[in-house]
Amino acid sequence: MSDTAPPGADWKPDLDVIRAAAVVAGETALGYFRKAPDVRWKNEGRSPVSEADLAANDVLKTRLLAARPDYGWLSEETDDDLSRLSRETVFVVDPIDGTRAFIAGKELWCVSVAVVHRGQPVAGVLYAPALDELFEAVAGGSALKNGAQISVREAKPGETLHLAAAEDTIGKLPAPYRSAVTRIPHVPSLAYRLAMVADGRIDGTLVKKNSHDWDLAAADLILASAGGALADLDAQPLSYNRSTVVHGVLCAAAKPLLPGLIAASRSMEPH
Incomplete structure (x- = not known):
């Protein structure tokens, strides 16, 4: 893991900044919701981006960099500027996490904004305006x-675990582990899915490879502040604002459940 934030650093002013910006960006996106926004495709036709994504991105970039001009910038909807690697502190944002759900008129999407300092999220906000839900956390505080x-949720031994994962992934879990698992229906926003672990609605989630910093950074801090953890299959926490912003297979759960979930997930990986 990268160097930690300075002891006693107060990131609450940054939390206030990103909360205010996320709410305005969310309300901006909501203005396009269920109104057939223009959509184009990127990444060789694999990923949709709507005019709402771009409008929300503009709001975030304008407001956040005006408030903190010395911070770096990493967004799903902005061409990557590697000058961010020279900045100790960076905004990591996804203007709409769950764009496919947004385009389909489903409510499970959110604005994700994090402040990352020396590789670690120190302030994070997820705003789901269609659900009127705002999640937030700051380093050293509560979610x-x-x-x-x-x-x-503090699952007791023998209790059924409610996991969010693809149906084919659940089917590959080792039989003893799988017998104690109930799969929950698909949650189209990865950030929101992690927030569901944080607030105890589900026990954990498996994240397929190729998630990105902007999907994870804010939700990672919120989950950690709620007593959970997000880790790779080596049980290591994530580091952000690297030259590559793509991650491998990940697991998220309450801390007592995480080792078992990682072990079950590792058994599915090719050796």
């Missing part, structure tokens, strides 16, 4: 949902 503290 909040609409102002109330949230925490992961």
Whole structure:
């Protein structure tokens, strides 16, 4: 993991900045919701981007860099400027996490904004305007949902675990582990799925490879502040704002459940 934030650093002012920007960006996106926004395809036709994504991105970039002009910038909807690697502190944003759901008129999408310092998220906000839900956390503080503290569910031994994962992935889990698992229906926003672990609605999730910093950074901090953790299959926490922003297979759960979930996931990987 990269160097940690300075002891006693106060990131609450940054949390205030990103919260305010995320709310404005979310309301901007909501203005396009269920109104057939223009859509184009990127990444060789694999990923949709709507005019709402771009409008929300413009709001975030304008507001955030005006407030913190010395910070770097990493967004799904902005061409990557590697000068961010020379900045200790960077905004990592996804203007709409769950664009496919947004385009389809489904409510499970959110604005994701994080402040990352020396590779670690130190302030994070997820705003789901169609659901009127705002998740937030700051380094050293509690995770909040609409102002109330949230925490992961403390599953007892023998209880059924509710996991979010692709159906084919659940089917490949080792039989003893799989027998204690109930798969929850697809959640189109990865960031929101991690927030569901943070607020105890589900016990964990498996994340297929090729997720990106902007999908994860804000939700990672919110989950950690709620008593959970996000890790790779070596049980290592993630580091952000690297030259590559793509991640491998990941697991997220309450801390006591994470080793078992990682072990089950590793057994599915080719050796």
